[in-house]
Amino acid sequence: MKPFSRLWSLAAAAAFLVQANASPPPPAASAPIVNLGYAQYQGTVVQDKVTNATHTQFLGIRYAAPPTGSSRFKAPASPATTPGVQLANANPPECLQASQGVSATNPFRVGQLQSRAADAGPSEDCLFLNVFLPGILGQRKNLPVVFWIHGGGYILGSATGFDGNDLIRESGEGVVVVVIQYRLGVFGFLPGQKVKDGGALNAGLLDQQFALKWVQEHIRDFGGNPNKVTIWGESAGAGSVLQHVVANGGHTHPPLFRAAITSSSFLPSQYKFNDRIPELLYSETVSQTNCSSAADTLSCLRSADVNALQAANTAINRNGFFGTFVFVPVVDGTFITDRPTKLLQEKKVNGKILYSVTNTFEGVAFVNQATANTVQVADYVSQLFPNISPAQAQAAAAKYAGTGTNIFQANGIMGESIFICPTYFLLRAFGGKAFKGEFAIPPGSHGQDVGYYFNNGKPPAFADPGFDAAFSESFLDFAMNLDTNVKHDPINITPQWQQWQGSNEMLFNKTDAGAAVVQPIKTSTALLDRCDFWQSVADATAQ
Template identity: 55%
Template structure:
């Protein structure tokens, strides 16, 4: 699921893999004074983009700052060279267990990239070799990875700048992941911050609001663009006790302070082990309703129209659920619903099976249950909340699995896309960028873009399908109306939101 939301002011967050950037440092590259530190970028003549890599936006969340809300960075004298990709936050894998809670698919760790607890950095990319004199629309990219993987370095701002013909400024951010960013528990709430990773995102957006004008960006025209970020979990309050036990902090008079003193590598080993022990394809450390930053379940807020933004562009992939389901396991829909959502009773398990009966094999039904309940249906709740202000798309190039589309708008950071077609590449990526620039994917800045007229979703539940022809020889981009049976299944998932945690 991809969410592209344009905000008048950066005042809220939505959460909504390969080689790094190599930049050519030049002595006359621009320097930006942020008040607490000055950063000198590096101009890359191959892309005609200046990158400011590894800009610190928050203090290192170490020691007593572990499990707390982000704090302002300390003042640093002199000019910092922003020409090296930042270290990524500690990573972990998705669950491998065939049952919930606690076969073999992983969110693979990338080799050779430094991982550290001190990871609250962002990258800024600007067109050209000098700070733009105009005020450019801003794109803030929030990486996916189930709240336990991903980083800023895999997503090169130069890709978006060049696809937008030099018409945007791009910010890619990092935030704490897994146990470091999403440890829940009563003691954390009392003497720390639940959802620290989300607070990092929010802090980074506040940084954009304050500082992006110094890079030539317009802080009143910011588009937040995010991908994936995983599913919900009903295991949060059990997790704190598990973390305390596995770090030998159970006997401490103050377990939370004990956790803050635990070596980060020990905590990362625990992070990996607990996540791997979770239900296959799901993510263990995720956001929770904390009563402060997140005050209610998402489905409730969306029903009430509590959204902060001018417009929404949402794109889902046809087969979102497939990679999160063990394709070799022998299970039926009733049992899968029971394992996926432990708060379900037999009535909800059976109703789930009834909703998906007749939709192919048991495995295909399970793939649909995973994809629709977690990714696709929540997208329609968002679309309805942005009624009259939203556009819906579907990425359908086979196999159209989760995250397969990323390589079409960040082509330099990934291996070659399976469908090599210039018309498709341009149409798909420029739809996002046209929206970021003008809040309307129809406002094309490239007349060779073949995307047909894209009506708002509210006009007949219209969706734009981005596909290839059956023989793979050409782009096939066309509009459809959302399948009514899908919307009925989504109504079911919305009705049980309290039990699924959505």
């Protein structure tokens, strides 16, 4: 779920004119220093790759103490005071990574996991963030803040590759951008009763929340307004946004953001922390790190060699069912008080307003296309959701019968049950205070949209300036104004966009001849009916 190809925006023209008339930066601009109290960081001044506008960036700011040693599997803590000035001119080390499941069957159906070889990841000490701002440090104040959470199934990904300068350009130089990292895989999402009793469940989500609190405390030092924060993520990053929307039963206090954006919301099975499958994951982690005979297995895991724990992390994740991710958030009873779909049904949400985009064919990348001639739809449902009953699996298959071949149906089940339908549940929870978009540029697959907003100054495959600006700028206009209709770019081609009324959205597509299509559409009633089905069985799917 790394960003793909990159895009440029029509907003560049306006930004260029602003920069062309700006005064040259003062000599000290080459070494901007910010004092955060616990440390001083020296950033760098850069020129935008498209407009040459002046931006300032701070890469690799530590926002939490190293989650290592006795702090492993615990909630994040404030960093120690560091003397002197720290250079913030390079991307931080990535958190330890794993990979998605590749197994033909779901091991949780039979309650067994099999070990596989694993590779070591980058670093356990990885709780850093990057900050990007327009102009020179101290030049502007009270700008809206975009807080980006990367995707990767909660087991991979990093801040690297997400250049906040792209979002600044697409905003017309109107936002401050924060890009964070958080613990992944077993390090961030180890479940089980032992973790509840002696550690912190959902540590990766707590890292994100800690970074949001860091923004509340420090973003004014970078010209940002802590009262104008929009959280945004793609895939598991969007899933993380969903988690923060329902966090603390929708009553996080004080509020940490005013608006939320989801690009391809990701909501896999989210079991209660001590259900059968989470406890199996804990036991398997203990077994693979030779901690089974320890009197205190969690203490043993804390003292285990990081490479041994990373080997278990990779092995367990790879043994998951094809296209699924094993170490993901759980219902912990405190931060996440209940199943997300239940909290959304009860409209228990943080934030004032929402903007959500889904891609037309979200599921294709997560279904083994080599099984096209053999996949049985009801069996696929049972593999994807191991706690679902045979009758419910058959009912799901019946909902998709007639939509296409068996593999097309499996693609639809994966994409709709885990990405698209949870997005509609999220939209409903905001009671009309929301905007909905669909990204459909062929093939309309998962992650294809990322290169339109994180573009590294380069055009994407469909390099239509009007389309590219309309799509990428919609996110930044929303973050700045809480309304996609309030446009900073006067030549943005997006027509009037009504707030969500249950079945209306904005289509971002192109014609066969290559002309941009940006127009309002009605949501498919058949799709909404299938989503109603998935909501009806959410207790069995653990969503």
